[in-house]
Amino acid sequence: MVSHYDLSRTFEIKGRDFSKAGYVSINIKEILRELGIDPVIVRRVAIASYEAEMNVVMYASKGEMALKLNPKVIQITLEDEGPGIENIDMAMQEGYTTATDEIREMGFGAGMGLPNIKKNADVFELKSTVGKGTSYNIVIYLNSKGNV
């Protein structure tokens, strides 16, 4: 039973730095695991944050991810500075992508990222301004079973 924590941490993500891609999400995963949170929930948070982190690395110049945790909810927010998303409805469709060949060579850019965040989150809100950046709000309830 998890009941006695309140936590807030922020992490910087550098765009185009593939060598460090994933470190923030694995850090978040380790924090949650050490707190003794249900492994199924930890895995869902890790997948959602990794997909979001990869989006910053692949498309944006930089981003700041925040982890907030209370006894009921895990919230991941991300603000990036980048090109933004022109059509969010299209971007949310499986298979839609604007990835470059370089991104595909890394094993990403299949148009699965945003739908996969939605699949793992209880609440997923995405806002974007073309030419400025994108913000993510990902909420996972500690007592939820999710959509997976």
Next chain:
Amino acid sequence: MILRELVDLLEAEVICGEHHLDEEFECAGASDLMSDVLAFGESGIILLTGLANTQSIQTAEIIEAKAIVYVRGKKPNKEGISLAEKRNILILSTKFFMYKACGLLYGRGIVGVGNLK
């Protein structure tokens, strides 16, 4: 099947994480597309892939794969190996192509993602 048997079956080289070799597994998935692995991978699977970059190791850690088997003799570079050691993941490399590696495992009763009882 225990991982040591997988090493024999695939005539694989152990790159790192030898201390995991006596652990059991029953499910595997194969893809070069990490997006798909993230979307469909399950905890405890063996990940077979031809993508030997650091992202395959990070992805394996995120989905909690038990081991990575690189096919066609591929191996991660030094940076990848040190990352895998840090993440405590068993890394294997087989000379077999993806199709043969998967077929050998399937023939020995290792099921695919989504088929665990």
